[in-house]
Amino acid sequence: MKTKSEQNVKPLYVTRPELPPLEDFTAYLSKIWERRWLTNNGVFHRQLEEELAGFLGVRYVSLFSNGTLALVTALQVLRITGEVITTPYTFVATTHALNWNRIKPVFCDIEPQTMNMDPEKIEVLITPETTAILPVHVYGNPCATEKIQKIADIHGLKVIYDAAHAFGVKRDEQSILNSGDLSVLSFHATKIFTTMEGGAIVTNDPKLKKRIDFLKNFGFADETTIMAPGINGKMNEMQAALGLLQLKEVEESISSRKQLSERYRAFLAEIPGLSFLEEQRGIQYNYSYFPVFIDGKKFGKSRDQLYEQLKKQNIFARRYFYPLTSSFSMYRGLPSAKTKNLPIATKMSKQVLCLPLYPGLSEEEQNRVVGQLRTNLRLGK
Numbered sequence: 001m002k003t004k005s006e007q008n009v010k011p012l013y014v015t016r017p018e019l020p021p022l023e024d025f026t027a028y029l030s031k032i033w034e035r036r037w038l039t040n041n042g043v044f045h046r047q048l049e050e051e052l053a054g055f056l057g058v059r060y061v062s063l064f065s066n067g068t069l070a071l072v073t074a075l076q077v078l079r080i081t082g083e084v085i086t087t088p089y090t091f092v093a094t095t096h097a098l099n100w101n102r103i104k105p106v107f108c109d110i111e112p113q114t115m116n117m118d119p120e121k122i123e124v125l126i127t128p129e130t131t132a133i134l135p136v137h138v139y140g141n142p143c144a145t146e147k148i149q150k151i152a153d154i155h156g157l158k159v160i161y162d163a164a165h166a167f168g169v170k171r172d173e174q175s176i177l178n179s180g181d182l183s184v185l186s187f188h189a190t191k192i193f194t195t196m197e198g199g200a201i202v203t204n205d206p207k208l209k210k211r212i213d214f215l216k217n218f219g220f221a222d223e224t225t226i227m228a229p230g231i232n233g234k235m236n237e238m239q240a241a242l243g244l245l246q247l248k249e250v251e252e253s254i255s256s257r258k259q260l261s262e263r264y265r266a267f268l269a270e271i272p273g274l275s276f277l278e279e280q281r282g283i284q285y286n287y288s289y290f291p292v293f294i295d296g297k298k299f300g301k302s303r304d305q306l307y308e309q310l311k312k313q314n315i316f317a318r319r320y321f322y323p324l325t326s327s328f329s330m331y332r333g334l335p336s337a338k339t340k341n342l343p344i345a346t347k348m349s350k351q352v353l354c355l356p357l358y359p360g361l362s363e364e365e366q367n368r369v370v371g372q373l374r375t376n377l378r379l380g381k
Protein backbone atom coordinates (compact mmCIF):
# COMPACT_ATOMS: atom_id res chain seq x y z
CA MET A 1 0.00 0.00 0.00
CA LYS A 2 1.19 3.45 -0.88
CA THR A 3 1.01 6.10 1.81
CA LYS A 4 -0.90 9.27 1.05
CA SER A 5 2.25 11.35 0.61
CA GLU A 6 3.62 8.86 -1.91
CA GLN A 7 0.44 9.02 -3.93
CA ASN A 8 0.55 12.80 -4.06
CA VAL A 9 4.14 13.19 -5.05
CA LYS A 10 4.53 14.44 -8.62
CA PRO A 11 5.49 11.76 -11.12
CA LEU A 12 8.90 12.25 -12.73
CA TYR A 13 9.35 10.76 -16.18
CA VAL A 14 12.58 10.12 -18.00
CA THR A 15 11.88 13.11 -20.22
CA ARG A 16 9.37 15.86 -20.84
CA PRO A 17 9.12 17.61 -24.20
CA GLU A 18 9.88 21.31 -24.47
CA LEU A 19 7.25 23.35 -26.29
CA PRO A 20 7.31 26.97 -27.46
CA PRO A 21 4.69 29.44 -26.21
CA LEU A 22 1.39 28.48 -27.85
CA GLU A 23 0.88 32.03 -29.24
CA ASP A 24 4.11 31.70 -31.19
CA PHE A 25 2.90 28.48 -32.73
CA THR A 26 -0.52 29.89 -33.62
CA ALA A 27 1.18 32.77 -35.44
CA TYR A 28 2.94 30.19 -37.63
CA LEU A 29 -0.32 28.29 -38.08
CA SER A 30 -1.98 31.47 -39.39
CA LYS A 31 0.65 31.60 -42.12
CA ILE A 32 -0.07 28.00 -43.10
CA TRP A 33 -3.82 28.75 -43.20
CA GLU A 34 -3.18 31.82 -45.38
CA ARG A 35 -0.93 29.98 -47.81
CA ARG A 36 -2.89 26.72 -47.96
CA TRP A 37 0.39 24.95 -48.62
CA LEU A 38 0.28 22.07 -46.19
CA THR A 39 2.96 19.65 -47.29
CA ASN A 40 5.26 18.76 -50.26
CA ASN A 41 8.30 20.95 -49.66
CA GLY A 42 6.41 23.95 -48.28
CA VAL A 43 7.82 27.29 -47.15
CA PHE A 44 8.44 26.25 -43.53
CA HIS A 45 9.81 22.91 -44.69
CA ARG A 46 12.44 24.56 -46.89
CA GLN A 47 13.25 27.09 -44.19
CA LEU A 48 13.72 24.37 -41.58
CA GLU A 49 15.98 22.31 -43.85
CA GLU A 50 18.18 25.35 -44.37
CA GLU A 51 18.24 26.50 -40.75
CA LEU A 52 18.93 22.99 -39.46
CA ALA A 53 21.83 22.53 -41.88
CA GLY A 54 23.27 25.82 -40.61
CA PHE A 55 22.72 25.01 -36.96
CA LEU A 56 24.07 21.48 -37.18
CA GLY A 57 27.04 22.37 -39.38
CA VAL A 58 26.19 20.01 -42.24
CA ARG A 59 25.60 20.55 -45.95
CA TYR A 60 22.13 19.07 -46.55
CA VAL A 61 19.18 18.05 -44.41
CA SER A 62 16.19 16.17 -45.84
CA LEU A 63 13.22 16.25 -43.50
CA PHE A 64 11.02 13.20 -42.90
CA SER A 65 7.73 12.53 -41.14
CA ASN A 66 9.62 10.36 -38.63
CA GLY A 67 13.05 8.88 -37.98
CA THR A 68 12.11 5.29 -38.81
CA LEU A 69 11.02 6.15 -42.36
CA ALA A 70 14.23 8.15 -42.71
CA LEU A 71 16.23 5.04 -41.71
CA VAL A 72 14.26 2.78 -44.07
CA THR A 73 14.81 5.29 -46.88
CA ALA A 74 18.52 5.84 -46.13
CA LEU A 75 19.12 2.14 -46.82
CA GLN A 76 17.25 2.48 -50.14
CA VAL A 77 19.17 5.61 -51.10
CA LEU A 78 22.46 3.67 -51.03
CA ARG A 79 20.84 0.50 -52.46
CA ILE A 80 21.93 -1.55 -49.44
CA THR A 81 21.15 -5.29 -49.68
CA GLY A 82 22.30 -8.60 -48.21
CA GLU A 83 23.79 -8.26 -44.73
CA VAL A 84 24.42 -5.17 -42.61
CA ILE A 85 26.52 -5.10 -39.46
CA THR A 86 24.69 -3.28 -36.68
CA THR A 87 24.29 -3.03 -32.92
CA PRO A 88 21.66 -4.77 -30.77
CA TYR A 89 22.00 -2.07 -28.08
CA THR A 90 19.54 0.38 -29.63
CA PHE A 91 15.91 1.27 -30.09
CA VAL A 92 14.17 -1.45 -32.08
CA ALA A 93 13.60 0.84 -35.11
CA THR A 94 17.30 0.52 -36.08
CA THR A 95 16.93 -3.23 -36.58
CA HIS A 96 13.40 -3.04 -38.02
CA ALA A 97 14.61 -0.60 -40.71
CA LEU A 98 16.87 -3.38 -42.00
CA ASN A 99 14.06 -5.92 -41.84
CA TRP A 100 11.72 -3.66 -43.86
CA ASN A 101 14.40 -3.66 -46.56
CA ARG A 102 14.71 -7.46 -46.41
CA ILE A 103 18.27 -7.02 -45.18
CA LYS A 104 19.75 -9.47 -42.66
CA PRO A 105 20.96 -7.74 -39.50
CA VAL A 106 24.33 -8.99 -38.25
CA PHE A 107 24.74 -8.03 -34.61
CA CYS A 108 28.07 -6.74 -33.35
CA ASP A 109 28.93 -6.41 -29.65
CA ILE A 110 29.49 -3.00 -28.01
CA GLU A 111 32.27 -1.30 -26.06
CA PRO A 112 31.66 -0.89 -22.32
CA GLN A 113 33.10 2.65 -22.35
CA THR A 114 30.55 4.13 -24.78
CA MET A 115 27.87 1.46 -25.34
CA ASN A 116 28.55 1.89 -29.07
CA MET A 117 29.49 -0.77 -31.63
CA ASP A 118 32.97 -2.12 -30.85
CA PRO A 119 35.11 -1.42 -33.96
CA GLU A 120 37.45 -4.27 -33.03
CA LYS A 121 34.61 -6.77 -33.43
CA ILE A 122 33.34 -5.68 -36.85
CA GLU A 123 35.77 -7.33 -39.24
CA VAL A 124 35.12 -10.94 -38.17
CA LEU A 125 31.44 -10.42 -39.03
CA ILE A 126 32.08 -9.39 -42.64
CA THR A 127 30.98 -11.94 -45.29
CA PRO A 128 30.64 -11.71 -49.09
CA GLU A 129 27.03 -10.60 -48.45
CA THR A 130 27.96 -7.61 -46.27
CA THR A 131 27.23 -4.25 -47.90
CA ALA A 132 27.12 -1.74 -45.05
CA ILE A 133 27.63 -0.91 -41.38
CA LEU A 134 24.79 0.68 -39.38
CA PRO A 135 26.11 1.90 -36.01
CA VAL A 136 24.24 4.07 -33.48
CA HIS A 137 25.67 7.03 -31.55
CA VAL A 138 24.03 5.76 -28.37
CA TYR A 139 23.02 8.51 -25.90
CA GLY A 140 24.67 10.97 -28.31
CA ASN A 141 28.08 9.46 -27.51
CA PRO A 142 30.02 9.54 -30.79
CA CYS A 143 31.02 6.18 -32.29
CA ALA A 144 34.63 5.37 -33.20
CA THR A 145 33.93 6.93 -36.60
CA GLU A 146 37.52 6.89 -37.91
CA LYS A 147 38.08 3.23 -37.13
CA ILE A 148 34.70 2.31 -38.60
CA GLN A 149 35.42 4.30 -41.78
CA LYS A 150 38.77 2.61 -42.17
CA ILE A 151 37.16 -0.84 -42.04
CA ALA A 152 34.41 0.28 -44.44
CA ASP A 153 36.97 1.63 -46.92
CA ILE A 154 39.07 -1.53 -46.88
CA HIS A 155 36.05 -3.77 -47.48
CA GLY A 156 34.09 -1.45 -49.76
CA LEU A 157 31.16 -0.99 -47.37
CA LYS A 158 28.80 1.95 -46.90
CA VAL A 159 28.29 3.47 -43.45
CA ILE A 160 24.94 4.82 -42.27
CA TYR A 161 24.77 6.25 -38.76
CA ASP A 162 21.61 6.07 -36.71
CA ALA A 163 22.15 9.49 -35.17
CA ALA A 164 18.72 9.68 -33.52
CA HIS A 165 20.42 10.68 -30.23
CA ALA A 166 23.18 12.82 -31.70
CA PHE A 167 21.44 16.10 -32.57
CA GLY A 168 24.00 18.91 -32.25
CA VAL A 169 26.87 16.67 -31.09
CA LYS A 170 30.33 17.74 -32.26
CA ARG A 171 33.82 16.27 -32.11
CA ASP A 172 36.69 18.75 -32.39
CA GLU A 173 34.20 21.43 -33.51
CA GLN A 174 32.94 19.18 -36.38
CA SER A 175 29.40 17.86 -36.49
CA ILE A 176 29.38 14.13 -35.84
CA LEU A 177 26.64 13.98 -38.49
CA ASN A 178 29.30 14.47 -41.19
CA SER A 179 30.63 10.95 -40.52
CA GLY A 180 29.88 8.06 -42.87
CA ASP A 181 27.79 8.23 -46.04
CA LEU A 182 24.51 9.25 -44.38
CA SER A 183 23.29 10.08 -40.88
CA VAL A 184 19.71 9.75 -39.70
CA LEU A 185 18.06 11.95 -37.06
CA SER A 186 14.81 11.53 -35.14
CA PHE A 187 12.65 14.42 -33.93
CA HIS A 188 10.26 12.22 -31.95
CA ALA A 189 8.60 13.71 -28.86
CA THR A 190 11.19 12.06 -26.58
CA LYS A 191 14.20 13.54 -28.41
CA ILE A 192 15.92 16.81 -27.46
CA PHE A 193 14.79 18.57 -30.62
CA THR A 194 11.23 17.56 -31.46
CA THR A 195 8.59 18.17 -34.11
CA MET A 196 6.22 15.78 -32.26
CA GLU A 197 7.03 13.14 -34.88
CA GLY A 198 9.80 13.80 -37.37
CA GLY A 199 13.21 12.91 -38.63
CA ALA A 200 15.84 13.67 -41.24
CA ILE A 201 18.64 12.29 -43.37
CA VAL A 202 21.86 14.29 -43.38
CA THR A 203 24.33 14.18 -46.29
CA ASN A 204 27.11 16.26 -47.80
CA ASP A 205 26.56 14.89 -51.31
CA PRO A 206 24.25 16.91 -53.62
CA LYS A 207 23.46 13.83 -55.73
CA LEU A 208 22.40 11.86 -52.66
CA LYS A 209 20.33 14.81 -51.41
CA LYS A 210 18.39 14.71 -54.68
CA ARG A 211 17.90 10.96 -54.51
CA ILE A 212 16.69 11.16 -50.89
CA ASP A 213 14.15 13.84 -51.81
CA PHE A 214 12.82 11.79 -54.73
CA LEU A 215 12.57 8.63 -52.64
CA LYS A 216 10.68 10.29 -49.78
CA ASN A 217 8.09 11.55 -52.32
CA PHE A 218 7.04 8.26 -53.99
CA GLY A 219 10.08 8.38 -56.31
CA PHE A 220 8.86 11.41 -58.30
CA ALA A 221 11.82 12.93 -60.16
CA ASP A 222 9.48 15.24 -62.07
CA GLU A 223 5.76 15.36 -62.83
CA THR A 224 5.79 12.21 -64.95
CA THR A 225 9.01 10.37 -64.02
CA ILE A 226 9.22 7.84 -61.19
CA MET A 227 12.88 6.96 -60.58
CA ALA A 228 12.32 4.16 -58.03
CA PRO A 229 9.60 2.68 -55.81
CA GLY A 230 9.68 5.53 -53.29
CA ILE A 231 7.69 6.01 -50.12
CA ASN A 232 5.69 8.84 -48.58
CA GLY A 233 8.06 10.11 -45.89
CA LYS A 234 7.38 13.83 -46.18
CA MET A 235 7.27 16.17 -43.21
CA ASN A 236 4.24 18.48 -43.18
CA GLU A 237 4.15 22.25 -42.62
CA MET A 238 2.86 22.05 -39.04
CA GLN A 239 5.77 19.84 -38.02
CA ALA A 240 8.21 22.14 -39.81
CA ALA A 241 6.70 25.22 -38.14
CA LEU A 242 7.13 23.63 -34.72
CA GLY A 243 10.71 22.75 -35.65
CA LEU A 244 11.52 26.37 -36.52
CA LEU A 245 10.32 27.45 -33.09
CA GLN A 246 12.12 24.62 -31.30
CA LEU A 247 15.36 25.51 -33.01
CA LYS A 248 15.37 28.93 -31.33
CA GLU A 249 15.36 27.23 -27.91
CA VAL A 250 17.50 24.17 -28.42
CA GLU A 251 20.84 25.66 -27.31
CA GLU A 252 19.34 26.84 -24.05
CA SER A 253 17.72 23.48 -23.59
CA ILE A 254 21.05 21.69 -24.05
CA SER A 255 22.79 23.97 -21.60
CA SER A 256 20.20 23.35 -18.91
CA ARG A 257 20.54 19.59 -19.53
CA LYS A 258 24.27 20.02 -19.12
CA GLN A 259 23.86 21.61 -15.70
CA LEU A 260 21.54 18.84 -14.54
CA SER A 261 23.94 16.17 -15.85
CA GLU A 262 26.80 17.74 -13.94
CA ARG A 263 24.70 17.74 -10.78
CA TYR A 264 23.93 14.04 -11.26
CA ARG A 265 27.64 13.34 -11.76
CA ALA A 266 28.54 15.17 -8.59
CA PHE A 267 25.81 13.59 -6.46
CA LEU A 268 26.13 10.05 -7.78
CA ALA A 269 29.91 9.76 -7.71
CA GLU A 270 31.12 7.09 -5.34
CA ILE A 271 27.88 5.20 -4.83
CA PRO A 272 29.03 1.58 -4.66
CA GLY A 273 27.73 -0.46 -7.57
CA LEU A 274 26.48 2.58 -9.50
CA SER A 275 28.51 3.89 -12.42
CA PHE A 276 28.00 6.21 -15.36
CA LEU A 277 29.72 6.94 -18.65
CA GLU A 278 32.92 8.95 -18.74
CA GLU A 279 32.89 11.90 -21.09
CA GLN A 280 35.30 11.60 -24.04
CA ARG A 281 37.70 14.42 -24.79
CA GLY A 282 36.95 17.02 -27.45
CA ILE A 283 33.23 16.25 -27.58
CA GLN A 284 30.45 18.79 -27.44
CA TYR A 285 27.61 16.67 -26.01
CA ASN A 286 23.87 17.26 -26.15
CA TYR A 287 23.16 15.64 -22.75
CA SER A 288 20.11 13.87 -24.07
CA TYR A 289 20.17 11.02 -21.54
CA PHE A 290 21.66 10.25 -18.14
CA PRO A 291 22.21 6.47 -18.04
CA VAL A 292 23.52 4.83 -14.88
CA PHE A 293 24.63 1.22 -14.61
CA ILE A 294 23.71 -0.87 -11.57
CA ASP A 295 25.98 -3.70 -10.55
CA GLY A 296 23.49 -5.61 -8.41
CA LYS A 297 26.10 -7.42 -6.31
CA LYS A 298 27.81 -4.23 -5.20
CA PHE A 299 24.69 -2.05 -5.08
CA GLY A 300 22.78 -4.60 -3.06
CA LYS A 301 19.79 -4.57 -5.39
CA SER A 302 19.40 -5.51 -9.03
CA ARG A 303 18.65 -2.92 -11.69
CA ASP A 304 15.11 -4.30 -12.01
CA GLN A 305 14.51 -4.18 -8.26
CA LEU A 306 15.69 -0.58 -8.22
CA TYR A 307 13.54 0.25 -11.25
CA GLU A 308 10.45 -1.13 -9.48
CA GLN A 309 11.29 0.67 -6.23
CA LEU A 310 11.65 3.98 -8.07
CA LYS A 311 8.29 3.43 -9.77
CA LYS A 312 6.68 3.08 -6.35
CA GLN A 313 8.09 6.50 -5.54
CA ASN A 314 6.60 7.90 -8.77
CA ILE A 315 9.99 8.08 -10.49
CA PHE A 316 9.74 6.52 -13.95
CA ALA A 317 13.29 5.80 -15.05
CA ARG A 318 13.64 3.82 -18.31
CA ARG A 319 15.74 0.83 -19.27
CA TYR A 320 17.25 2.16 -22.51
CA PHE A 321 18.24 -0.30 -24.00
CA TYR A 322 16.67 -3.43 -22.64
CA PRO A 323 15.91 -5.95 -24.02
CA LEU A 324 18.51 -6.05 -26.80
CA THR A 325 16.88 -5.93 -30.24
CA SER A 326 18.67 -9.21 -31.06
CA SER A 327 16.56 -10.95 -28.41
CA PHE A 328 13.17 -10.19 -29.98
CA SER A 329 11.43 -13.22 -31.51
CA MET A 330 11.93 -12.11 -35.12
CA TYR A 331 15.71 -11.72 -34.69
CA ARG A 332 16.82 -14.14 -32.00
CA GLY A 333 17.19 -17.07 -34.43
CA LEU A 334 19.99 -15.28 -36.30
CA PRO A 335 23.46 -16.73 -35.63
CA SER A 336 24.84 -13.32 -34.61
CA ALA A 337 22.02 -12.89 -32.06
CA LYS A 338 23.43 -15.56 -29.73
CA THR A 339 24.07 -14.15 -26.27
CA LYS A 340 27.56 -15.63 -26.20
CA ASN A 341 28.50 -13.42 -29.17
CA LEU A 342 27.20 -10.30 -27.41
CA PRO A 343 28.58 -10.49 -23.87
CA ILE A 344 29.01 -6.75 -23.22
CA ALA A 345 25.69 -5.71 -24.75
CA THR A 346 23.92 -8.45 -22.78
CA LYS A 347 25.54 -7.41 -19.51
CA MET A 348 25.03 -3.65 -19.93
CA SER A 349 21.41 -3.97 -21.02
CA LYS A 350 20.72 -5.72 -17.72
CA GLN A 351 22.39 -2.93 -15.74
CA VAL A 352 21.25 0.25 -17.44
CA LEU A 353 18.73 2.74 -16.12
CA CYS A 354 18.16 6.19 -17.64
CA LEU A 355 17.28 8.80 -15.02
CA PRO A 356 14.88 11.72 -15.50
CA LEU A 357 16.65 14.51 -17.37
CA TYR A 358 15.02 17.46 -19.09
CA PRO A 359 14.94 21.24 -18.92
CA GLY A 360 12.52 22.21 -16.20
CA LEU A 361 13.44 19.30 -13.92
CA SER A 362 13.93 21.30 -10.74
CA GLU A 363 16.89 20.82 -8.42
CA GLU A 364 14.44 19.69 -5.78
CA GLU A 365 13.04 17.02 -8.09
CA GLN A 366 16.51 15.92 -9.07
CA ASN A 367 17.40 15.68 -5.37
CA ARG A 368 14.39 13.41 -4.95
CA VAL A 369 15.80 11.04 -7.60
CA VAL A 370 19.27 11.09 -6.04
CA GLY A 371 17.78 10.62 -2.56
CA GLN A 372 15.85 7.56 -3.71
CA LEU A 373 18.96 6.03 -5.25
CA ARG A 374 20.78 6.45 -1.95
CA THR A 375 17.87 5.15 0.12
CA ASN A 376 17.67 2.03 -2.04
CA LEU A 377 21.37 1.47 -1.68
CA ARG A 378 21.01 1.46 2.11
CA LEU A 379 17.90 -0.72 2.07
CA GLY A 380 19.70 -3.20 -0.12
CA LYS A 381 22.48 -3.79 2.37
Ligand SMILES: *Cc1c(COP(=O)(O)O)cnc(C)c1O
Binds near residue numbers: 069090186197
Ligand atom coordinates in the same frame (compact mmCIF):
# COMPACT_ATOMS: atom_id res chain seq x y z
C1 LIG B 1 13.97 7.41 -31.61
C2 LIG B 1 14.86 6.48 -32.30
C3 LIG B 1 14.62 6.02 -33.61
C4 LIG B 1 13.30 6.17 -34.33
O1 LIG B 1 12.85 7.40 -34.49
P1 LIG B 1 11.31 7.73 -34.68
O2 LIG B 1 11.39 9.18 -35.08
O3 LIG B 1 10.61 7.51 -33.38
O4 LIG B 1 10.76 6.89 -35.78
C5 LIG B 1 15.59 5.26 -34.23
N1 LIG B 1 16.73 4.92 -33.60
C6 LIG B 1 16.98 5.31 -32.35
C7 LIG B 1 18.28 4.91 -31.72
C8 LIG B 1 16.05 6.07 -31.64
O5 LIG B 1 16.31 6.41 -30.37
